[in-house]
Amino acid sequence: MAIKDVNSYFARAIAGDDSHSIPVNVIPGNARPHYTGRSYYWTTPSGKTEVHHPNAYRWPTWYHGSTLTIEVGADYLAAMNPRPARARDGSRMVLYGTTNIIHGATEVTRYITYRHEGWYVRAGKRDYHCKADTPRTALLSACYAWRKQDAAKIAAKRHADEIESRLTSTYVSIEDSIRAGNCAPLTETFAADIWRAIGAAGPCAVRADIVLEKRNDTYTHRAISAAMARP
Numbered sequence: 001m002a003i004k005d006v007n008s009y010f011a012r013a014i015a016g017d018d019s020h021s022i023p024v025n026v027i028p029g030n031a032r033p034h035y036t037g038r039s040y041y042w043t044t045p046s047g048k049t050e051v052h053h054p055n056a057y058r059w060p061t062w063y064h065g066s067t068l069t070i071e072v073g074a075d076y077l078a079a080m081n082p083r084p085a086r087a088r089d090g091s092r093m094v095l096y097g098t099t100n101i102i103h104g105a106t107e108v109t110r111y112i113t114y115r116h117e118g119w120y121v122r123a124g125k126r127d128y129h130c131k132a133d134t135p136r137t138a139l140l141s142a143c144y145a146w147r148k149q150d151a152a153k154i155a156a157k158r159h160a161d162e163i164e165s166r167l168t169s170t171y172v173s174i175e176d177s178i179r180a181g182n183c184a185p186l187t188e189t190f191a192a193d194i195w196r197a198i199g200a201a202g203p204c205a206v207r208a209d210i211v212l213e214k215r216n217d218t219y220t221h222r223a224i225s226a227a228m229a230r231p
Contacts, residue, residue: 010082010094011072013112020114022070029073037067085111087120088127089219091186095120100135108135116185129183148181152222155229163228167212171205172220172227180222187223190215 008024015033022035042054042061054061080096087093093111100108111120111129118131119138128145132138156163177187194206194214208224
């Protein structure tokens with residue numbers, strides 16, 4: 001789904017709005033996104049006593065709708081300059097702040113989604129998401145991951161026939177994916193989706209053929225190759 005109102009998305013993500021639906025109010029000034037008002041609640045008809053468990057309360061109660069709002073300063077939004085973007089794998093995010101150009105071509109920019117926040121590194125046809133203290137350490141993380149991706153690609157080509165025969169006996173974990181050079185935030189998001197799809201009780205390794213059925217691309221092939229290379 002496209003990010004239609006980038007300022008509201010950005011403010012909710014910064015404020016940590018898990019519901020993704022709290023109204024956003026832009027106010028004058030440089031205020032960071034913050035909550036005002038309160039969530040819905042119940043009271044006795046007089047309004048003097050708040051009822052925390054209305055379903056267990058034996059007497060009449062009054063419902064008070066939510067007044068919760070996220071306020072954010074117009075100058076803050078102008079300084080952060082949030083803008084929608086899409087990674088090469090199709091995932092959507094919001095970039096904000098200054099784009100750092102390193103070595104004349106590599107772009108390193110802060111990004112945020114409702115699930116993750118960190119740095120987005122793009123160099124030509126390659127990109128990477130990571131958490132780091134500075135743009136340069138983010139670039140170092142990306143370069144290290146890209147080298148691992150290249151090694152995984154070479155290994156996958158060398159063992160293509162072997163990989164096909166071992167799909168149903170190989171289990172792929174989050175650690176395998178990260179070791180293969182895939183970025184941690186999107187790995188964790190994909191893992192959570194596939195755990196829900198298979199009805200897993202909690203985090204677990206998933207059989208390789210099931211992973212490929214869910215998503216068959218370079219990222220999953222890298223992770224599977226890393227899983228098969230484990231001792």
